[in-house]
Amino acid sequence: MVTCTGCALLCEDIDAVVENNRIKETRNACRRGAAKFRGCKNRLTPSVNKKQTDVDASIKKAAELLKTAKSPMLFGWSNSTCEAQAKGIQAAKKLNAIIDDTSSFCQGILIEKVLRKKFRTCSLEDIRNQADVLVYWGSDAQDSEPRHLSRFSYFPRGEARQRGYEEDRTAIAIDVRESNTAKICKGHFYRIPLKGDRELILALTDALSGKVPAYDTKRILELANILKKAEFGVIFAGIGLTYSIKDELDILVALTDRLSNFHILPMVGHYNMRGFNENLFKETGFVNRVRFDGKAVHDNKYAIVEALRQKAIDALLVVGSDPLSSLPRSVLPHLAAIPVICIDPCVTLTSKIATVTIPAAVSGVESGGSAVRMDGRVIELSKVVENNYLSDAEILARMMEGA
Amino acid sequence: MPTVMELYQLLPKTNCKKCGESTCMAFAVALLSRKKNISECTPILEGSFKKQKEKLESLLLPTAGAEETGMIVHPELCTGCGNCVVACPVDVANDPKGAAIGCAPTNDKVIFRVVDGKVIASNIKECRRFGKNRVLCYACIDPCPTGAIEFV
């Protein structure tokens, strides 16, 4: 049995059939996981200034670029092992660099609240064994964390939930779109307008305080009633919810304060985004957007989007991420104008414009290590096939030798 | 899935009884439930019905892969989420320490397994829609949001 790094569920029950050191078939992995094991069509090759070279030369050039930069940023990390993340944090310290990860424009603000214990949270096993009311809020688990409902939250029998999902559990979807997850929730799908999360949270908070909610009174009271009666409730907070209330997450804290049996679990797509948040938090007290300068300084201007917009960085190391694909195009001209070093198993949009490219092993397939599941549990990764690719952690270690 | 009427419209509508059914309508019903095969309608095999025969074959194609219970899995729609694996009452009964609690199946008695990111069905005779005490069970269809499983 091996671990899947397709998403942050880190399913540990995958059967990978290996023949001649190649994965021939995967069993139990979902479509997303199977794709991860199958790998990409175009592997990255080492290059400097768009000319092919060897790995050693590309690592050497990368070290040189980072050392001579005045304000380098080390970015990516959500698709890297904890070991690589630790190396990255050490490198940022040594280089007096900015370090940020994809959680900066994803679930970082919510995970920070969890790590600061502003919310009650729980493990996926607790959910399987205890949970009776599940709220998928701005989260389409079916497409992003495809085995979430079958492995943990809705369909399995658990210790206190022995009779099957129809009788023992209630699944609720709150979304602007009838997603695959919403389809499963059927009678408990609450469609909200775009940016309507705030009004719904406030209306629910009213209903739970005995006030009459301002709109859609009947349905809101019905929903509030289900939440109130929960023995063990969970809100699976997706980025739909996080983006919508990013400036006032405290209204969600206030809602859960009224629901003493409820827990919040931020839904995470990339397999080790929570790992980066936890590792940096342990080291600095912040989950992302940190500049090292003798000490760790946290500021929103160290968010990758802001740093690029303000043209505040002069070199960028990208590890296991594709900012050219995932960032607003409006901030990309500056990215294209500075030296970019790309460490990735595959050719990406970013690697196409990078000054230096360094091919890496696919973590969880070609190299092992550990990662943090979306609920905070540390999971060991597997090395399924042998080859010569260096892991992210090995590349970073070699890059920082003598730096 | 085609309807009985769609199939009937394409038949000779002569009620010739050569197929063993008393009417063409009865033959259409038998076609849909896979009790009869198009080739049992001898008049339609003649040249003048060529177009109708081809149309009938294309309409019945989706049912061609149906298992004995009438189950069809559409791999191109399946996300491999495993909801059916865990929700199927036969899987729950046959694998209480695996599929029933959301884990990978621990034995080969289960009906649903996910291979290469898509579900495949086996042990089809265990399905509650099969055999003497069959029931109209929807346990694998209801949890599938993409319609990757259907019974015909």
Added chain:
Amino acid sequence: MGIDVGKFLKAPEYDIRITTYRDIFQIEALEQDRFGEEYKKLSAAVMMGKSDMDKMGFKAGDRARLTNNNGSIVVEVRATRREEPGGIVFMMNSPWSNSLVSDDTRGNGIPEFKNISCRISLTKEDITPLEKLIAF
């Protein structure tokens, strides 16, 4: 000397809001080949509810230009898989949708990836190729 009248007749423009989402088939295509046809087919598309399509006179398979201050792209029009009440349209999160996202985060560092205002109009132009989105 003839005058090409059609040249001066602009297709009507409508103001719309786009929200983005993720789709497992698109994620699979991304893992396999982010420069491939499958990824482009799934990403360079705008999904519209039937009522919106009827209102604007769009059909599935048409091409539409989406434009705002941040960028302009051409994508294919498709019907949403399920009935949607209308008012907003949908795109899978990708470099295509991201080319319409503003860099103004009001200082909080999180762009409005899921709330994009733009104008939409029918066009005969080709779908914007990925190469164009990564040329600066």
